[in-house]
Amino acid sequence: MEEEREPAVAEQAVGKTGAEPGKSAGDEAAAKPAGKAVDAPVSEADRESDPDGSEDAAEAAEEAGGTPAAEEPAEKSDATAEPEADSAPQPTLRLTKVTEPAPVAEARAEVKVESKVEPKVGTGAAAKPEPAPAPAAEPEPVSEPEAEPQAAPEPGPTPDRNTGRRRLKAALWPPRLSRGQLVVALLLFSLGLGLAIQVRSTNDHHSQLRGARQEDLVRILDELDSRQQRLQQEKAELEQSLAKLENSSNQAKEAQEQTRKKVTELGVLAGTVKATGPGIVLTVDDPQGQVKADMLLDTLQELRAAGAEAIQINDVRVVVNTYFTDLSAGGVQIDGKKVSQPYRFTVVGNPQDLTPALNIPGGVVRTLESHQARATITQQQKVVVDALVDPKSPQYAKPASK
């Protein structure tokens, strides 16, 4: 609305500067088209008609004499402008605005252009005459920065779209031998070479290190160091545990060995294992049956006192709980087993100790001889005690804690 008013004001100003009587006509002209474009172009176009002409004079002449003449073109342009009456006013108004500060001649030129082109050309382009030539030049500056390193400005891909494949085919076949092609081929050859070398060396671990940077190398070295440390630690732990296991297995073996040895030793003492070794054989021949259990027991005690380790009387093994019983019908029972004459003691022990122990004055041999029995001692390097007793596990006695 403001803009609409302005031309009228301008007109009035013009009118004032010009002849007085023209004022009313000018007002009328401005009022009739309601300050529309039509008015401004007309008057200015008219003004333009005299190139340098003083506005005032032209204005005056026009207003005074040629009102109808002025009206006619006004009507004409109005008619042409009418179809786009809506859009037309704005640019023209803008124009009038522009004309105010701008040099008159320029403004006129613009107006002339506009009045001719108005019906078809977009108002914006006409309204800004300065940038108007720019669009033609615009694509170039825009495309230039976009262009690829080797590329001159590309003139928009749209027209080329259909020819892209054709170009590709044309470039590939038939081969053209030119210097440029050869140089490009050389460059691409070097590219392929570099590519292949790089791929190879990347896949090859050794040369991978060769091309590595110093910091990468340091990092790799650090990693390797820490890994090695870790592995060393692991190795030490494993070795330790191996030693422990070996130790324990050794100990177990040792213990087993000792236990077995102990079992054998104890078995010898308990009479569950055959025994052999140096010793003596004492044969007591008692034709008159004078030898009683107590005398055999004495003999046994003497032997034990002299260090006998395994003793067998006839086929009865003498152990810790062996007992001797006199039978009422004559004869002796050992461990509930009747032993017949001659009583034959097989003793494992030191013969040099056992023999004198039996032969001491007032000892076993003398006592037996005093009862008309005959005792014969033979020392042997190897006697065999092969009678066994059945081990009996104790029914009541249990090992007491220490």
Add this chain to the structure above:
Amino acid sequence: MIAVLGLVIGVVVGLFVQPEVPDAVVPYLPIAVVAALDAVFGGVRAMLDGIFNDKVFIVSFLSNVVVAALIVFLGDQLGVGSQLSTGVVVVLGIRIFSNAAAIRRHVFRA
């Protein structure tokens, strides 16, 4: 065609001959290769656009390679070699992708 042949021959030679690369060049080879790839993609795009120019291609190829290697070298000297080379690869990768997109539009119209 000759150019494509050159590329193929280069790959084959590199794979089978296994030439020794001087140690000084080894760290810059990957970056140079990527830069050259970028130039090649740009060249193909330019060819499809119909504005391919041998001279421009050669210059861009060489300058790409040299500049990329130079940047990495500088980065190594400054102690930010790996970061800089990562940056270079990223930039070149973006360019390769955009060029590849243009090529794709030309060839497949999509």
